[in-house]
Amino acid sequence: MSKRITIPIGPQHPSLKEPGCFTITLEGEKVVNAVVGVGYNHRGLEKACESRTYIQDLYIIERVCGICSHTHSTAFCQAVEELAGVAIPRRAAYIRVIMAELERLHSHLLWLGIAGHEIGFDTLLMYSWRDRERVLDILAMLGGNRVNYGINTLGGVRRDLTPEMMAEIRKVLDFIEEENKYYIELALSETTLAARLAGVGRLSHDDALKYGAVGPVARASNVPDDIRAIDPYIAYDEILVHPVTDDHCDVFGRAVVRVLEIMDSIRMIREALDNLPDGELTAKMPRKIPEGEVFSRTEAPRGEDTHYIRSNGTEKPDRVRVRAASEANWHGMAHMLEGDYLADVPIIIAAIDPCYSCTDRAIRLVNPEGGEEQLLDWNQLRRYSIDFYKKQGFDATKIKIAERKIML
Amino acid sequence: MKKGPGKVAGFALKHLLKKPATIAYPKGELQIDPRYRGRLTYTSDGCIGCQLCVRDCPANAIEIINVGTKEDKKYECHLNLGHCIFCAQCVDSCRKGCLAMSTNVELANFSRDALKIKL
Amino acid sequence: MLLALFNILIFPGFVFLSVYGLLFEYLDRKIYSRLQNRMGPPWFQPLADFLKLLGKESVIPEGADKRVFAFLPVAALAAATAAYLYIPLYSVTSLFPFEGDLIVVLYLLTIPTLCFFLAGWYSTSVYATIGAVRALTQLFSYEVPLFMALLAPALLADTWSLSGMTAYYAAHPWYLLINIPAFVVAIVACEGKLERVPFDISEAETEIVSGTFVEYSGRLFAIFRMVIDCELVVVSSLIAAVFLPFHPASAGLGFLLYVVKTLAILFILAVFKSVMARVRIDQMVSFCWKYLTPLALIQIIANLLLKGVLI
Numbered sequence: 001m002s003k004r005i006t007i008p009i010g011p012q013h014p015s016l017k018e019p020g021c022f023t024i025t026l027e028g029e030k031v032v033n034a035v036v037g038v039g040y041n042h043r044g045l046e047k048a049c050e051s052r053t054y055i056q057d058l059y060i061i062e063r064v065c066g067i068c069s070h071t072h073s074t075a076f077c078q079a080v081e082e083l084a085g086v087a088i089p090r091r092a093a094y095i096r097v098i099m100a101e102l103e104r105l106h107s108h109l110l111w112l113g114i115a116g117h118e119i120g121f122d123t124l125l126m127y128s129w130r131d132r133e134r135v136l137d138i139l140a141m142l143g144g145n146r147v148n149y150g151i152n153t154l155g156g157v158r159r160d161l162t163p164e165m166m167a168e169i170r171k172v173l174d175f176i177e178e179e180n181k182y183y184i185e186l187a188l189s190e191t192t193l194a195a196r197l198a199g200v201g202r203l204s205h206d207d208a209l210k211y212g213a214v215g216p217v218a219r220a221s222n223v224p225d226d227i228r229a230i231d232p233y234i235a236y237d238e239i240l241v242h243p244v245t246d247d248h249c250d251v252f253g254r255a256v257v258r259v260l261e262i263m264d265s266i267r268m269i270r271e272a273l274d275n276l277p278d279g280e281l282t283a284k285m286p287r288k289i290p291e292g293e294v295f296s297r298t299e300a301p302r303g304e305d306t307h308y309i310r311s312n313g314t315e316k317p318d319r320v321r322v323r324a325a326s327e328a329n330w331h332g333m334a335h336m337l338e339g340d341y342l343a344d345v346p347i348i349i350a351a352i353d354p355c356y357s358c359t360d361r362a363i364r365l366v367n368p369e370g371g372e373e374q375l376l377d378w379n380q381l382r383r384y385s386i387d388f389y390k391k392q393g394f395d396a397t398k399i400k401i402a403e404r405k406i407m408l
Numbered sequence: 409m410k411k412g413p414g415k416v417a418g419f420a421l422k423h424l425l426k427k428p429a430t431i432a433y434p435k436g437e438l439q440i441d442p443r444y445r446g447r448l449t450y451t452s453d454g455c456i457g458c459q460l461c462v463r464d465c466p467a468n469a470i471e472i473i474n475v476g477t478k479e480d481k482k483y484e485c486h487l488n489l490g491h492c493i494f495c496a497q498c499v500d501s502c503r504k505g506c507l508a509m510s511t512n513v514e515l516a517n518f519s520r521d522a523l524k525i526k527l
Numbered sequence: 528m529l530l531a532l533f534n535i536l537i538f539p540g541f542v543f544l545s546v547y548g549l550l551f552e553y554l555d556r557k558i559y560s561r562l563q564n565r566m567g568p569p570w571f572q573p574l575a576d577f578l579k580l581l582g583k584e585s586v587i588p589e590g591a592d593k594r595v596f597a598f599l600p601v602a603a604l605a606a607a608t609a610a611y612l613y614i615p616l617y618s619v620t621s622l623f624p625f626e627g628d629l630i631v632v633l634y635l636l637t638i639p640t641l642c643f644f645l646a647g648w649y650s651t652s653v654y655a656t657i658g659a660v661r662a663l664t665q666l667f668s669y670e671v672p673l674f675m676a677l678l679a680p681a682l683l684a685d686t687w688s689l690s691g692m693t694a695y696y697a698a699h700p701w702y703l704l705i706n707i708p709a710f711v712v713a714i715v716a717c718e719g720k721l722e723r724v725p726f727d728i729s730e731a732e733t734e735i736v737s738g739t740f741v742e743y744s745g746r747l748f749a750i751f752r753m754v755i756d757c758e759l760v761v762v763s764s765l766i767a768a769v770f771l772p773f774h775p776a777s778a779g780l781g782f783l784l785y786v787v788k789t790l791a792i793l794f795i796l797a798v799f800k801s802v803m804a805r806v807r808i809d810q811m812v813s814f815c816w817k818y819l820t821p822l823a824l825i826q827i828i829a830n831l832l833l834k835g836v837l838i
Contacts, residue, residue: 005653007653029809057466060466120804141441159443192805
């Protein structure tokens with residue numbers, strides 16, 4: 001069959017957890033062209049943040065994503081605390097780290113189940129989600145809810161860890177460690193898993209740098225990109241992370257990175273529980289945040305989350321911009337999909353662990369004179385900004401965008 | 409383990425003898441931690457009507473209304489369950505401890521108007 | 528005459544096959560879910576699904592040929608039921624035995640797969656076309672090993688009739704041990720025939736949204752689901768008749784033994800289904816031609832050699 005057919009995967013499709021449209025052009029079973037379309041989950045959160053106070057915005061930002069909600073709220077709190085010049089107590093920092101690593105556990109277990117489901121291995125889905133239920137029970141006990149655990153507040157955390165809770169956490173950690181050892185063994189020895197995951201969705205080291213991949217996607221292509229090690233925030237300067245890299249450069253590598261990160265997170269939670277300092281839970285925060293701009297970044301389970309806040313001295317922020325990790329990983333998607341089979345499309349999309357709710361912050365330019373609206377993609381935006389600055393006498397074409405300095 | 413297909417068979421067959429990990433809700437019982445953020449509860453005894461909870465609510469779900477007179481104030485709290493995001497910021501903002509979260513999570517209803525409740 | 532009609536329509540014909548098929552679907556889903564450590568569906572679930580689907584509207588797409596679209600499920604069901612009549616169930620002979628009925632049963636079992644392909648092709652939807660092409664490619668890869676694995680015991684028994692084979696093996700039960708490689712090949716190829724994981728490629732839910740059945744709904748889809756259940760019963764009975772043909776004297780005890788044998792084969796198929804991931808179509812073709820077919824060939828050669836020795 002040399003005739004080409006175009007098949008839409010989405011916006012409604014059983015393999016996508018949230019809407020997104022992928023237009024795949026097939027020749028037989030091979031994908032020759034793929035167009036990625038996201039933007040179905042846009043909710044206007046950034047605009048909503050501008051009309052609410054900082055303490056209300058904390059809960060809006062937390063609900064950007066269901067799975068990496070703690071990371072978003074930590075990044076936001078960090079940004080506002082830096083603007084106000086407030087340092088949080090050490091106990092609060094440790095509790096934030098414990099919640100962040102527990103979130104990483106539950107997110108990676110969720111990913112393992114989804115990957116199993118996309119390749120038709122429902123048994124792995126059921127087992128890993130059963131284990132994830134224990135982690136969700138712990139998160140509900142600590143924060144008050146299974147997802148969107150509102151444990152952060154501006155200036156620290158809201159709830160404390162009692163010794164009974166710590167004993168409960170340790171029990172669950174032992175259980176998850178046992179099960180995870182089994183999953184690692186399974187991933188390395190099951191031939192049907194290896195047949196579906198290996199050699200699929202290749203993203204070489206140079207391509208990962210060129211397309212700006214972050215998180216486990218980059219780490220599986222041997223790019224040591226882990227914000228907890230590069231730019232330590234909250235208590236990561238005392239609880240050191242061992243970044244996990246792998247050089248498979250394909251979906252199998254991403255699975256290995258995530259499963260090994262679960263083991264590393266368990267080690268870090270145990271270290272944090274052993275060394276939990278005493279002290280206060282919150283520091284006093286003013287209601288009016290001083291003027292300024294701040295840029296904060298954290299390591300979500302999916303990669304690097306960056307938040308930018310500009311304040312104008314009042315109770316409400318002037319501009320809040322959230323760039324979630326999944327947004328950075330979409331750029332390499334068309335490149336990863338081409339050349340593989342149709343049967344691999346769901347698992348490649350699932351391998352970057354996409355969070356469509358995190359992604360959809362579209363940029364729209366409105367021409368103030370004419371009032372017309374345009375939606376620009378990356379190349380058009382870059383062209384627009386180069387022309388804009390050329391008119392002012394500044395030549396920006398010499399700057400190379402693919403270079404990135406990574407320091408450990 | 410050596411490589412081969414169907415490696416999870418031993419692990420899976422052991423589960424035939426174990427109890428299933430499913431809770432048969434509503435026949436089985438639901439286990440909710442006492443610290444879970446369910447529906448809000450309100451006691452009007454200590455309430456001074458400062459409206460801090462109303463100011464801090466991200467979703468405009470809570471209202472404190474004075475149903476008495478200016479001299480003899482009596483406050484009532486109205487909550488819109490459809491708007492509430494169960495974040496418990498109002499509980500933290502209240503300086504008099506009038507608000508608390510319960511573990512009542514069975515809040516579904518057939519009509520939207522019935523979601524506006526008086527606490 | 529009346530007895531033949533009763534046999535074809537009620538027992539062990541159409542009604543018994545349908546009821547037994549629904550029971551098999553329930554047991555299959557229950558074992559699958561217990562292996563995954565969760566509660567499964569209640570016992571009336573397959574019947575409830577069937578009745579619910581019967582009550583829904585059948586929507587036929589505009590580009591599809593109405594009569595062929597509606598005829599295909601019925602043709603598949605008729606073929607599966609006809610195949611059931613020639614398999615020895617609870618006694619040494621089947622209902623209407625004749626020389627060569629092994630080949631007829633195998634060909635009758637191919638017809639549902641062809642109906643699935645045509646159903647996908649006539650649906651004129653992109654997903655259905657891809658699913659139909661995959662179903663046909665799958666047919667080419669598992670058909671040869673399956674036929675060879677079922678022919679090997681026939682070579683040893685020197686007859687093309689299922690009833691003759693059952694009689695031969697009932698007389699020499701120890702020869703069944705020779706056919707074990709063919710048993711393994713038959714089980715694996717049957718997972719392909721029944722389109723279950725790891726070989727449910729033509730109906731892959733996460734890739735092409737039900738593949739060949741995408742445009743089917745309502746009554747027609749209910750009949751297709753019934754075809755899949757009946758095929759499960761027919762294939763397990765066929766494997767039980769060829770590879771496990773123990774038959775005691777009385778018919779009642781024979782029926783009980785038949786139920787036990789088919790349930791054992793269902794258990795093996797269900798465990799197989801839950802422990803593997805779905806493979807890609809090109810991986811399936813290379814697996815079937817590289818591993819299954821040589822194993823079946825070795826079994827045939829071994830049987831031919833032993834035939835010369837034993838007789």
